[in-house]
Amino acid sequence: MKAARIHSFGAPDVIRIDEVDLPQPVDDEVLVRVSAASLNPVDTKIRTSGGRFKTEADLPIAMGRDLCGRMEALGTRAHNMLSVGQRLFAMIGFDRGAWAEFVVIRATEMAAVPDRLSDEEAAAVPLAGLTAWQGLVDHGGLGAGQRVLIHGGSGGVGHFAVQIAKALGAEVFATASGDGVDFVRSLGADHVVDHRAERFEDTARDIDIVLDLIGGEVQQRSWDALAPGGIIVSTLTPPKPAEAQDRDGRRGTDFIVEPKGIDLLKLAALIEEGRLTPHVQQSFGFDQVAAAAGQLEAGHIRSKLVLNMGG
Numbered sequence: 001m002k003a004a005r006i007h008s009f010g011a012p013d014v015i016r017i018d019e020v021d022l023p024q025p026v027d028d029e030v031l032v033r034v035s036a037a038s039l040n041p042v043d044t045k046i047r048t049s050g051g052r053f054k055t056e057a058d059l060p061i062a063m064g065r066d067l068c069g070r071m072e073a074l075g076t077r078a079h080n081m082l083s084v085g086q087r088l089f090a091m092i093g094f095d096r097g098a099w100a101e102f103v104v105i106r107a108t109e110m111a112a113v114p115d116r117l118s119d120e121e122a123a124a125v126p127l128a129g130l131t132a133w134q135g136l137v138d139h140g141g142l143g144a145g146q147r148v149l150i151h152g153g154s155g156g157v158g159h160f161a162v163q164i165a166k167a168l169g170a171e172v173f174a175t176a177s178g179d180g181v182d183f184v185r186s187l188g189a190d191h192v193v194d195h196r197a198e199r200f201e202d203t204a205r206d207i208d209i210v211l212d213l214i215g216g217e218v219q220q221r222s223w224d225a226l227a228p229g230g231i232i233v234s235t236l237t238p239p240k241p242a243e244a245q246d247r248d249g250r251r252g253t254d255f256i257v258e259p260k261g262i263d264l265l266k267l268a269a270l271i272e273e274g275r276l277t278p279h280v281q282q283s284f285g286f287d288q289v290a291a292a293a294g295q296l297e298a299g300h301i302r303s304k305l306v307l308n309m310g311g
Contacts, residue, residue, distance in 0.1 A: 003100035004289050005060045009049050012294040015063060017286070023096075025075040028107040032069035032088055036123035036283070037098040039296045039305040040065055040156060047293065053094055062097025063289075064307075066090065066126035068119045069103070078107065087113040091126035091259040099289060099307060111264035114271040117278065124156075124278040124304035129267045131235060131257040132161035135211050137168070139233045139255050144169025146208040149200070149225055151218055153189060154180030154302045157235065159279055161211050162187045164267075167275040173204040175218075180302055201225045209233060226250045279303035286310065 003020045025031045043063060045051035054061055068089040071082055082088075090110035096103055113122040135157075136142040148165045152158040153174030165172045166188040174189040177196045184192045193200045199221075206227040212219045215236035222232050223241045228248035232239040239252025270276035283306045284292040296305055 001101040002286070003097055004063045004286075005097065006047055006063060007060045009047065009056070009059075012047070012290040012297065014047065015290045015293060017289070018060070020062075020100075022102055023104040025073055025078070025104050027075045028077045029075040029104050030071050030078050030082060030088070030107075030110070031073040032067070032090075032103055032105050033072050034067050034069040034098065034100060034103055034309045035119040036069075036309055037064045037067040037100075037307045038123045038125075038127060039292055039307065040127050041296070042127070043293065044297045048297075062100065064098030064100070065092060065094075066123065066128075067092070067098040067103060067309075068113055068117075068122035069309075072102065087119070087122070089113050089122045089126055089264065090261070091130055091257070091264075093259060099286070099309075101309065107261065109259045109261050111261050111268055114268050116274075117271065120280050120283050120306045120308060121278045123306050124280050125160075125267060125271075126259075126264060127257060128156040128304065129160045129164075129276075129278070130260065130263050131157045132164050132211070133263050133267060134257055134260075135233045135235065135255065136161060136165055136209065139253055140209040140211065140231055142168055142170060142209055145171075147171045147173065147204075147206060147227070149173040149175075149204045149207045149210045149222070150189075150213070151175050151200075151211065151222070152213040153184040153187070153192070155213060156301065156304045157213050158211075159184070159187055159303050160267075160276070161213075162189050163276045164270070166190075167270055170209075173200070173207065175200050175214075178300075183302055206230075212236065212239065223250065280306055282306075283308045 148170040173191045175195045176184045210232040212234040232252040234254040
């Protein structure tokens, strides 16, 4: 089969489409023919340097973390769960790559795709949607009536986070810029701050949960937006208040998203109810994977980029 891999760290052109052995499912695993796969910022980190996830000793590295596909074969303990041809979506571990014609998925990673989604829309959900859910709910403790601030509300994770927070009954503040302002407003955000024109902390006050997808100065300024007892949840670096800031029980944490099929089921339920919709800015063919990776790295992506694998 064909799979996108890197044999060295570097620019998008280090991505090669290699011929590799077809994986075989065992136990509760299933083999999926990939129809669409997603691009995520972590892919850029891995491709350029390995980030905190990979080293040169791991090369060559199979690329891609989430996908939609159709089940082709089952392991010996998966027969009672699924049927051949069923559509599945999943975020997979770093030991495999989703930018491939086939991939093996573990039972704990996958869920059935909601009927209302296309393959490309479904592929856009797992990693970004799980990051938003786990950041807000598992690490932030989101509850109805709370005030939530989402930095980068028009991006891959951000556009899911806005919708999830709104669906769970929060008052939603979000930052964006350019045409992202109207986009985030259309997702249901109660207050959208154009961060190029105003300071978010002038509008977003007494915030219970900040979901930080930006880091740096934005993360540090977020302490001033927090209510007593509030929390900053970051996908980047551990939030630390400046020494002069009064904490009042305010706290910060960072996390790495986990591939949990049980959480995907919760997202699928919101999708079926029409309260969560994945958006795809652009799709690319598998042979355009380097161009897609380059566009992702260039930034200013609204919602998601996906690969149409033709499976």
